[in-house]
Amino acid sequence: MPSVTKDSAEARVPPAGCRALAHSNIALAKYWGKRDIERNLPDVPSLSLTLAALSTTTLVRFDPDARADEVTLNGAPAEEGAAAKIRTLLDRVRREAGLAWHAQVITGNDFPTASGLASSASGFAALALAALGAAGLSWPSPAVSALARASSVSAARSIFGGFVALEAGAAQAEPVAIDTTALRMVIAVTQTAPKKVGSTQGMLRTQDTSPYYEAWRSAAPRIYSELRGALARGDLERVGEAMEQSTLCMHATMLAAAPAISYFSPQTIAAMDCVRDLRAAGTFAYFTMDAGPHVKVLTLADRAERVRRELETVPGVHRVLVSAAGAGARIVEEP
Numbered sequence: 272m273p274s275v276t277k278d279s280a281e282a283r284v285p286p287a288g289c290r291a292l293a294h295s296n297i298a299l300a301k302y303w304g305k306r307d308i309e310r311n312l313p314d315v316p317s318l319s320l321t322l323a324a325l326s327t328t329t330l331v332r333f334d335p336d337a338r339a340d341e342v343t344l345n346g347a348p349a350e351e352g353a354a355a356k357i358r359t360l361l362d363r364v365r366r367e368a369g370l371a372w373h374a375q376v377i378t379g380n381d382f383p384t385a386s387g388l389a390s391s392a393s394g395f396a397a398l399a400l401a402a403l404g405a406a407g408l409s410w411p412s413p414a415v416s417a418l419a420r421a422s423s424v425s426a427a428r429s430i431f432g433g434f435v436a437l438e439a440g441a442a443q444a445e446p447v448a449i450d451t452t453a454l455r456m457v458i459a460v461t462q463t464a465p466k467k468v469g470s471t472q473g474m475l476r477t478q479d480t481s482p483y484y485e486a487w488r489s490a491a492p493r494i495y496s497e498l499r500g501a502l503a504r505g506d507l508e509r510v511g512e513a514m515e516q517s518t519l520c521m522h523a524t525m526l527a528a529a530p531a532i533s534y535f536s537p538q539t540i541a542a543m544d545c546v547r548d549l550r551a552a553g554t555f556a557y558f559t560m561d562a563g564p565h566v567k568v569l570t571l572a573d574r575a576e577r578v579r580r581e582l583e584t585v586p587g588v589h590r591v592l593v594s595a596a597g598a599g600a601r602i603v604e605e606p
């Protein structure tokens with residue numbers, strides 16, 4: 272039977288476990304590339320907006336009678352790759368808590384998993400917070416962010432709400448205190464199948480083989496600084512321009528990898544054109560795409576419905592979501 276390795280550990284473990292909720296985030300200035308693969312540190316700075324409309328809820332319960340870690344994702348046993356990453360995070364928490372019990376993990380997304388809607392960001396943020404709580408540990412947010420980052424760099428940012436920055440080489444993200452109430456992210460969902468090349472694999476291949484990686488590595492910090500400065504000045508047009516340049520530079524870098532990595536579908540291109548047309552007609556709207564075909568559009572609260580209606584007319588767009596900025600990851604009671 273598993274045993275407790277520190278005298279006090281057992282007493283702190285809540286028998287009912289701990290449930291946490293984290294929102295996904297979309298980077299305006301993108302992260303793509305690792306400075307330190309072992310420690311999972313980012314090679315370039317990134318800046319994101321946490322989104323209220325996309326969330327993961329995760330329950331973790333350490334159980335003295337469990338014979339193995341059990342992971343349920345959206346109602347079914349998790350596939351081995353995801354389960355192994357989850358066990359690695361649980362092992363870190365067990366070491367910190369001096370606990371040897373196995374855990375039950377029950378996690379669910381309210382949006383399609385692993386399709387480029389940043390499920391690993393909200394997933395590992397919720398898991399980090401729930402696992403610490405279930406082990407009886409209460410850590411400050413920067414330390415929770417570092418734990419989440421060790422599993423998935425973008426998850427470091429989902430610990431915080433609103434705008435969030437993660438510097439190149441940094442262990443944890445930090446909140447950027449800028450008002451988000453006037454902004455919305457409109458998300459055109461173009462498909463729901465899991466992506467063909469995972470983010471980690473995609474960025475490592477890009478680093479190893481793309482002749483444009485060095486250009487990306489030097490451009491990304493400049494774009495990040497420009498975007499962050501424009502945000503602080505309230506120059507939203509400049510924010511939007513920098514945001515589009517960041518995503519297009521990132522995708523250009525990976526298109527030049529060998530073999531090429533291409534996340535765009537015909538619908539992606541059509542939705543980008545739709546956003547450009549909206550802008551030409553005077554509507555504030557700028558796009559960004561991640562490791563998937565969906566198009567996320569930064570706009571203003573009073574323009575969001577118009578942007579949604581236009582995106583709904585793009586052939587191949589299945590569904591359009593409108594999201595305000597979300598809060599940071601938190602412990603929740605029953606779902």
Ligand code: 2P0
Binds near residue numbers: 297426
């Ligand atoms: C981002 N993405 O800044 C970028 C833009 C996707 C495109 O962070 O290897 O799941 O687990 O650290 O965080 C997705 O990559 O990668 C990502 P790992 P992660 O949001």
